[in-house]
Amino acid sequence: MRMNPVLDRELRERVRGARSGVLVTLYLVLLGAFFLLTLYASTISGSGSRGLQATDVARVGRSCFEWLIFFMLIFVMFLVPGLTSSAVAGERERQTLVPMQVTLLRPRHIVAGKVQASVAFLLLLIVAALPLVSICYAIGGLSVVDAVSGLAAVAFTGLVLACIATGCSAIAKRTQTATLLAYFLTLCLNIGTFMVWGIAGSLGRSEPPVVILTLNPFMNASALAGGKTSNLLDINGPLTGMRAIVQQSGRSNSFGSSSSQSIGAITPSNDVLNFAVGSTMVLLTVAMLAVWFASTKLRTPAERER
Amino acid sequence: MTNVDVPASPPAPPMPFAPPPLADPGLAVQTSVLTKRYGSLYALSSMSLEIPKGAVYGLIGPNGAGKTTTFSILATLLLPTSGWVRVAGHDPVTEQAKVRAKVGYMPDIVGTYDNLLVGEYLRFFALSFRVPTREVDNLVGNLLELVDLTSKRDAMVNSLSRGMKQRLSLARALVNDPEVLILDEPASGLDPRARIELRDLIANLQRMGKTILISSHILPELQEMCDTVGIMEMGRLLASGTPEAILAQMGAVRRVHIRFADGAVDDVPVRDDAEAAALLRRIVVEYGRDVVEFREIQDDLESVFMRVTEGRVQ
Numbered sequence: 001m002r003m004n005p006v007l008d009r010e011l012r013e014r015v016r017g018a019r020s021g022v023l024v025t026l027y028l029v030l031l032g033a034f035f036l037l038t039l040y041a042s043t044i045s046g047s048g049s050r051g052l053q054a055t056d057v058a059r060v061g062r063s064c065f066e067w068l069i070f071f072m073l074i075f076v077m078f079l080v081p082g083l084t085s086s087a088v089a090g091e092r093e094r095q096t097l098v099p100m101q102v103t104l105l106r107p108r109h110i111v112a113g114k115v116q117a118s119v120a121f122l123l124l125l126i127v128a129a130l131p132l133v134s135i136c137y138a139i140g141g142l143s144v145v146d147a148v149s150g151l152a153a154v155a156f157t158g159l160v161l162a163c164i165a166t167g168c169s170a171i172a173k174r175t176q177t178a179t180l181l182a183y184f185l186t187l188c189l190n191i192g193t194f195m196v197w198g199i200a201g202s203l204g205r206s207e208p209p210v211v212i213l214t215l216n217p218f219m220n221a222s223a224l225a226g227g228k229t230s231n232l233l234d235i236n237g238p239l240t241g242m243r244a245i246v247q248q249s250g251r252s253n254s255f256g257s258s259s260s261q262s263i264g265a266i267t268p269s270n271d272v273l274n275f276a277v278g279s280t281m282v283l284l285t286v287a288m289l290a291v292w293f294a295s296t297k298l299r300t301p302a303e304r305e306r
Numbered sequence: 307m308t309n310v311d312v313p314a315s316p317p318a319p320p321m322p323f324a325p326p327p328l329a330d331p332g333l334a335v336q337t338s339v340l341t342k343r344y345g346s347l348y349a350l351s352s353m354s355l356e357i358p359k360g361a362v363y364g365l366i367g368p369n370g371a372g373k374t375t376t377f378s379i380l381a382t383l384l385l386p387t388s389g390w391v392r393v394a395g396h397d398p399v400t401e402q403a404k405v406r407a408k409v410g411y412m413p414d415i416v417g418t419y420d421n422l423l424v425g426e427y428l429r430f431f432a433l434s435f436r437v438p439t440r441e442v443d444n445l446v447g448n449l450l451e452l453v454d455l456t457s458k459r460d461a462m463v464n465s466l467s468r469g470m471k472q473r474l475s476l477a478r479a480l481v482n483d484p485e486v487l488i489l490d491e492p493a494s495g496l497d498p499r500a501r502i503e504l505r506d507l508i509a510n511l512q513r514m515g516k517t518i519l520i521s522s523h524i525l526p527e528l529q530e531m532c533d534t535v536g537i538m539e540m541g542r543l544l545a546s547g548t549p550e551a552i553l554a555q556m557g558a559v560r561r562v563h564i565r566f567a568d569g570a571v572d573d574v575p576v577r578d579d580a581e582a583a584a585l586l587r588r589i590v591v592e593y594g595r596d597v598v599e600f601r602e603i604q605d606d607l608e609s610v611f612m613r614v615t616e617g618r619v620q
Binding site for chain 1: 378379381382383384385398399402403406407409411412413415416417418419420421422426430431433434435436439475478482
C-alpha cells in the first residue's frame with residue numbers, strides 16, 4: 001500500500017523544521033515537571049501516620065496517571081490546533097494549492113494526508129510520554145488496560161481536534177484566522193459545553209442533561225480512560241471528578257440506561273460506559289463532518305460548479 | 307489557426323447553439339466558442355482556438371484579458387460557461403483526470419514549501435501523479451538534468467534564486483510527462499540571463515514533442531519563443547496565427563527610415579522593395595541630396611499589439 005504523498009511530504013517537512021523538535025522538548029519538560037509535582041503531592045497527601053500502605057501506593061500511581069493524562073490532554077489541545085490550522089491555509093498562502101489540485105490527488109487525499117500528519121505528530125507526543133506512564137505503572141494502581149485506554153483517549157481527542165483544525169484551515173484564507181478559529185472551537189467544546197450545561201442546570205430543577213457534555217473532549221477522555229481501579233481506589237483525580245458528573249447525572253436523570261445504582265461503586269458504571277460510547281460517536285461525527293467540509297473546500301472551482 | 311477580426315466593444319455574447327466541431331487528432335488544444343461568464347461579466351467570450359501538436363503558442367494580452375481564465379479552463383481548474391473544448395484529445399469538463407494526466411500546468415506564481423529539498427519537492431509531485439515509487443528517483447534525476455538543477459538536488463527549495471525556482475516549477479509541470487504544457491507568465495520577474503535559459507529550455511521541450519502554451523506580457527520575447535501567437539483583450543481572441551500572419555492581417559506597415567547628410571530624418575511608407583529602391587534613386591538622383599542612412603522599419607508584434615488593443619480590461 002502506497003503512503004499518501006501529502007503525508008510523506010508533511011512528515012519530511014516537520015522532521016526537518018526546528019519547530020517540532022522545540023515543541024516536543026518543551027512538552028516533555030513541562031509534562032515531566034507537572035508529573036513530578038503531582039507525584040510529590042500525591043505521596044505527601046497519601047501517606048498517613050503509619051506511612052504509605054499498599055493501597056496508598058496504588059492510589060498514588062493511579063492519581064499520577066490521571067493527572068498525567070489530564071496534562072497530556074491540555075497539551076494536545078494547545079498543540080494540535082496550532083500545528084494543524086496551517087494545513088490548508090498555509091498551502092493557499094504559499095501558493096502551492098493549485099499545483100497540488102492539478103495532480104491526480106483528490107481533495108479527500110489531501111485532507112487525509114494533512115490529518116494523518118497531525119495524528120503522526122500526536123503519536124510522537126504520546127510515545128514521548130510513555131516513560132512517565134511506565135513510572136505510574138511501576139508505582140501501581142494501574143492496569144495495562146487502564147494505561148492503554150487513557151492513552152487511546154488522548155489519541156482520540158487529538159484526532160478529533162486535528163480534523164476540526166483541518167476544517168478551520170480549509171475555511172480560512174489566512175493561517176492566523178484558521179488558528180484563531182481552531183482555538184475558538186476547541187475552547188467552545190471544552191469550556192462552552194460546560195457553560196451551556198451549567199446554564200441548563202440553573203434553569204431547571206432537575207440535573208442538566210449530561211448529553212450536552214458528549215461534545216466535550218475532556219469528558220469523553222475521562223469516560224474513555226475510566227478503568228476499574230479508579231473506582232476501587234476512590235481517588236480524587238481530575239478525570240475521576242468528570243466521571244462523577246456523568247454518574248451523578250445518571251442517577252438523577254438518564255443518559256442511556258441507568259443501571260449504575262447497584263454496581264457503580266465497584267466497576268465503571270453503565271452510565272460512564274454509555275457516555276463514553278455516545279460521546280465518542282458524537283465527536284467522531286463532528287470530526288467526519290469537519291473532514292468532509294475540508295474536502296469540499298479543497299475542490300477546484302470546476303469541481304464545485306459541476 | 308483561427309483568425310478573429312478585431313471586435314467592436316463591448317464583447318458580444320456567445321452563440322448559444324453553435325454546433326461542436328469534430329475533434330481533430332492533429333490538434334493538441336481545440337476550443338470552439340468557449341465562454342466563461344461571471345454574472346454579466348465575460349471573462350472569456352466565444353474563443354475559438356486550434357493549436358497543433360508540437361506547437362509553441364503564445365497568448366498575449368493585458369491584465370484581465372482572459373489569458374489565465376483560458377489556461378485555467380484548459381488545466382481543469384475552471385468550468386466554461388458554454389462552448390466546446392478538447393485538450394490532448396480529452397474534455398476538461400467531463401474527463402478531468404485524463405486531462406490532468408496529459409497536461410502540465412505552471413501557474414504564474416511559483417509556490418514552494420519550507421524545509422523541503424529540491425529532490426523531495428519533485429518526488430512529492432511525482433507521487434501525486436502516481437508515478438511508481440521505484441521510478442521516482444530516476445525521474446527526478448532526469449528532470450533536474452533537463453532544467454539544469456542537478457547540482458541543487460539536495461538544496462533547500464527556498465534557497466534557490468527566482469530563476470532556479472521557475473525552472474524547478476517547470477520541472478514540476480513535467481513530472482507526468484505531459485503532452486501539453488501550460489505556462490502562465492513563466493518569464494515574469496526573471497533577469498535577462500534566466501529568461502534566455504528559459505527560452506532555451508522551452509525550445510528544448512518543443513524538440514521533445516511537447517505542445518506548449520505560454521502567456522506573457524513581454525512581447526518580443528514571446529515572438530522569439532513562439533511559432534504561433536494569439537492576441538487577447540477583454541476576454542476575446544483578437545487575432546491568432548504566426549507572427550508574420552498577424553502582422554499581415556493587422557495591416558503592418560513597411561516604412562523606410564532616411565537620414566540625410568544635413569541631419570534631417572524622415573520615415574516614408576513603402577509597399578515593397580521596388581518602391582523603396584525607386585524612392586532612394588529619386589532622392590539621390592533627382593533631388594541630389596546626400597543620404598547617410600536608408601533602412602527599412604517594419605511594425606513588430608509589439609506595435610501591432612498596441613494598435614489592436616486599447617488596454618481595456620473588464
